[in-house]
Amino acid sequence: MARTIVERELTAPVALCGPDGRLNRDAVGWTRTPMHDTSGIDGRRVWGRNKRWEYWAVTTPTHIVALTVSSIDYAAVHAILVHDRRDGTTIDRSAIAPLGSSATLPASLGDGPARARTKSIEIDVEELADGSGTTLRGSAAGVRFEIVAHRPAGHESLGVVVPWSDRRFQYTVKDVARPATGWLEIGSSKPGDSGKGGEGGEPSERIELPEGESWAVLDHGRGRWPYRMVWNWGAASGVVGGRTIGLQLGGKWTDGTGSTENAVVVDGRLHKLSEELDWDYDIHDWLAPWRIRGTHADLWFTPFWDRVSATELVVFGSHGHQCFGHYSGWVDAGSERIAVDGLLGWAEDVRNRW
Template sequence: MTEHPTEHPTEHPTGPPTEREITADVALCLPDGRLNPDAVGWSRAPVHDTSGVGRGLRGLGRNKRWEYWAVVTPDHVVALTTSALDYAALHQVWVLDRASGEEVDAVAIAPLNRSATLPGRLGDGPVRSRTRAVAVAVDEGPGGTRLRARTARVDLDVTVPRPAGRDLLGVVVPWSPRRFQYTVKDVGRPAAGRLLLDGVEHPVAAGAWAVLDHGRGRWPYRATWQWGVGCGRGVAGDGTRHEVALQLGGTWTRAGATTENGLFVDGRLHKIHDELDWTFDRGAYTEPWRVRGERLDLTFVPAHDRVSRTQLGVVASSTHQCFGTWSGRVTTDDGARLDVEGLDGWAEDVAQRW
């Protein structure tokens, strides 16, 4: 693996990219499997049909499809992954006990994609991981999303309501007509249900929230990214308090025409079009991180570093996902400033060869 400098500020072109809001249904792929230029942009709703990804022989080995849900409570973090990577399917249920720092992890890797069910469009069908070690089921209903998962030590059943009128962030990032990614980030939705951990029940109740990372695309062999999420309250200049959720990305969008950056205030998306400066220490991930842009200046203080490394020949990954709190200031589309303090969430640094 390439050595990285200790202090790591991300680099990006000067000035924000030109981004287009998409409001009507659109296919991600052309009939021949290449990227549809009309699909490039961002949206507040899941308007992209991604069924062309993974169909036929186009981009074989480069198609990546996944559904990642995280449920955050004052006591635990639970993460569910269903993914199909062409040559293998990877499924995972991971739990963090936030008081003790104990991690409970179950991973299943199966050849090809047969153990994974992923719809061609967000919400158009069930999500399933079907292995002996890991079972995940995600189902959309009239009022929201039901998440269920089971491993030898974990049994989760949680409902994630979707409040009326709430936005999400959908983005198509184009690297070329043959390499592109569609992602949906849905941050800060309320969650309720129960977590059984080693037979002990833990309610998922007041203060719990959930995040969706929905991904469909064709990736280059090497990729690096940062991803930050936060949820809590912000205070405006007039003293009013607002629900605030952060969706912050870095590095992987630099060569494209769009970013995955956004600010949600009371459920409304305020799209951030410029690339962000991420500064953190790859030699000491639990030291504070800083993320800055034209409309935000935030500090992230980690409390726990989840470290994951995989080395399987030509396939390798390195992940540091740090859980902690965000503080600083953000600015809405109309120029209103909000001060945020202690927003719960995470920041991660990932390097992939896949």
């Protein structure tokens, strides 16, 4: 059943919060380039519900690399993930620190670096001086990397404000299909080491990311969330028929708010899908095909790996299935229907208590 909604495109800078810390209703809408000032989500005026994060995922023909730098007021949660598609081995490192002192996050996207500093994880996310991309550096036990997520001239990304209420709202930027280059080293023993040996002294393996076949995706978030939330998120990037295609799909958490985070990027141009999509998948068999569809999209997602995550603390709990695989089907980009065939990405089901 079609669930088309009317969304407003914003074309001028706007503050996410008013002077009282509540949602600025003029900020509700979507953008093609980041325009929201999110400095009001600072944990000073309103504390306990602020959620701030930078999540990057990079897909290559042989590896999946992901990093997280985040602060949820009462804790900082950081992570580095590397999955080897060749043999199925996974390096999954995480660190949870009280309060947010281990996290450095810019007030608004692009205002400065994001960093994580703990005994077990170091992460640096920095914009290149000429604005042509973002450098992603990370190190943890068994892994180091330095990757550039390039930003081609004219490349557009989806920014959306999701309003649950004047006190609970989220600003997200989903930036898909960023060409990636750089290197990944598996076997380095600790943050900041020389990479000469791994855990137990084994030599490290250095993998150069193949240009034209490696893609980075950003999930940037700033907001104040309800305590419990369930969401779907799907993304994919690659080349189909000689054109660069990026999929950005979401569900559940935006339903009923008047906002969606659905879009397709074709050769750097973003096309908004202003409808709530239907997500069909088997929670008893996460590797069975998923279907995501609506009036302007009909996509099948076939997973090959289910990354299961579970964290339970006193006030924080998270349970998720992030499945990596390939998309096929079609999606509308304005008046054109785009065929999707074998596009590498992921689809997830996450249930948070935070």
